[in-house]
Amino acid sequence: MIESFILWLLAILVAPFFSAIILKVKAFFGGKKGPPLLINYFTLIKLLKKGSVYSTSTTFLFKLGPMVSLGAILTALMFLPIAGYRPLFSFAGDVIFILYLLGLGRFLTIAAAMDTASPFEGMGAAREAYFPIICEASLFMVLVLFYLLTEKLQLAAYFGGGQPRALWQAAGSPLLFVVIAFFIVLLTENSRVPVDDPATHLELTMIHEVMVLDHSGPDLGLIELGSFCKLFFYASMIATLIVPVDPGQPALGMGLYLAALLVVYIAVGVTESVMARYRMDQVPKFVLTSFALAFFATVITLEFVR
Numbered sequence: 001m002i003e004s005f006i007l008w009l010l011a012i013l014v015a016p017f018f019s020a021i022i023l024k025v026k027a028f029f030g031g032k033k034g035p036p037l038l039i040n041y042f043t044l045i046k047l048l049k050k051g052s053v054y055s056t057s058t059t060f061l062f063k064l065g066p067m068v069s070l071g072a073i074l075t076a077l078m079f080l081p082i083a084g085y086r087p088l089f090s091f092a093g094d095v096i097f098i099l100y101l102l103g104l105g106r107f108l109t110i111a112a113a114m115d116t117a118s119p120f121e122g123m124g125a126a127r128e129a130y131f132p133i134i135c136e137a138s139l140f141m142v143l144v145l146f147y148l149l150t151e152k153l154q155l156a157a158y159f160g161g162g163q164p165r166a167l168w169q170a171a172g173s174p175l176l177f178v179v180i181a182f183f184i185v186l187l188t189e190n191s192r193v194p195v196d197d198p199a200t201h202l203e204l205t206m207i208h209e210v211m212v213l214d215h216s217g218p219d220l221g222l223i224e225l226g227s228f229c230k231l232f233f234y235a236s237m238i239a240t241l242i243v244p245v246d247p248g249q250p251a252l253g254m255g256l257y258l259a260a261l262l263v264v265y266i267a268v269g270v271t272e273s274v275m276a277r278y279r280m281d282q283v284p285k286f287v288l289t290s291f292a293l294a295f296f297a298t299v300i301t302l303e304f305v306r
Contacts (some may be wrong), residue, residue, distance in 0.1 A: 007082040012074065015232040016040030016225070018265050025269025040228060047221030055214060057117040065112025066215065066222035072105030073229045080236060081160035083257040084245035090156040095143055098155060099136065105226070106132060113211035124210030127280070131195065131207070134287040135185045141294035142178055145171070145301055159237060164244035170301075177297035179241050183267070184290035186234040190227065193272040195283050235264040 020037045027034025036042075054062065076098045078088040110128055113121040143153070149170045150157045157163055168175055188195045191208035200206060212223050239260035245253035278286055 001088070004082075004086055004088045007085055008077055008088055011077055011080075011082055011232060011236070012225075012229060015228040016044065018235070018261065019228045019231055021262065021265045022269040022272065025266055026273050029270075029273035040224070044221050044225060047216075047224065048218050050217040052215075052217035052219050055116055058115050058214070061108070061115045062112045062214075063219065065108045065115075066219045066226070068108040069105035070222045070226040070229075072101050072108075073226050073233060076101055077229060077233055079155050080233060081156050081240070082236060083254050084159070084161050084164075084240065086160060087156055090154060090160075093153045095153050095155050095158075099139060099143075102230075103132075103136070109211060109223075112215075116214045118214065120206075120210050121213060124207055127207045128211060131188055131283060131287055134284060134291060135188050138181055138185055138287075138290040138294050141291060141298060142181060145178065145294065145298040148298070148301065159240045162244065162246065164240050165246075167241075168244065171297070172301075174297040174300040175241070177293040179238060181290040181293040181297075182234065182238050182241070183264075184287065184293075186231070186238065186264075187268070187271065188287050188290075189234060190231045192268060194275045194278045194286060197277045200277075231268075235261055235268075238264050 017037060017040070020035065020040050023039065024034045024037065079090060079094050079098055081087050106128065110125040113125040113128075146158050146167070147153060149167055150163070152158075158167065171178075187193070191198060196207040196209075198209060200209070208227075212220060215223055239257060242263070243256045243260035245257055
């Protein structure tokens with residue numbers, strides 16, 4: 001239990017560092033030096049030292065949004081087997097609980113954006129409510145596949161110990177579709193290119209960033225930390241799938257896990273460097289690709305199992 005708690009704390013601490021790797025990769029493609037790898041820590045400290053400014057049109061929901069969204073993703077991390085180790089908490093059906101927990105964090109973020117009475121934030125909230133619906137369909141389709149292979153609705157049964165290796169042995173190459181589907185969901189859920197551009201300053205083209213325009217100081221710091229942890233949550237699942245950890249060799253397993261995690265973050269940076277952001281009417285088609293890949297993987301696996 002102590003080991004799992006330490007890994008959970010380390011995951012929260014290193015999440016901003018790994019997110020800075022994306023900035024370094026994008027700077028490399030742009031022929032620039034880029035910010036230091038500790039830039040996100042400097043930003044969080046700066047925000048936490050400042051005071052918050054609240055509009056007269058906001059209510060308690062505006063203050064509640066950042067705290068609930070951060071609490072939701074930190075709780076979800078407690079159920080995630082990091083580097084194959086046992087998570088802090090695990091119970092039958094916890095995957096459903098985690099998906100709805102993340103949905104609760106998104107709901108409060110949307111509610112906080114609507115609470116400002118800003119038309120721009122309302123526009124971003126509408127987009128944030130629309131695109132993740134498709135992601136949830138993709139995740140539930142992946143959940144169907146994993147349940148068929150393991151007969152369990154438990155995150156530890158998919159990513160803990162030697163379970164990823166067992167999934168590859170049972171499903172085979174169709175699991176590659178699941179990895180790609182997870183990557184598309186990662187880009188969508190974390191508002192990355194080509195779905196959204198976290199570096200843009202045009203409100204009409206924003207999704208997530210336009211929802212937090214009125215947040216400042218510690219509230220914005222909580223939102224930023226939550227976004228780093230959420231990206232780490234999805235990246236960790238992909239890393240565990242692409243490089244299954246051997247539970248019998250903890251040191252080697254941790255090294256492979258960190259290397260795979262680095263590859264996932266570099267892949268996000270490369271994607272943002274070589275691709276342009278899609279038009280809003282093209283984004284649903286891109287996100288639906290993840291559902292199609294997960295659906296094909298499930299159908300093919302059903303044929304093999306039968």
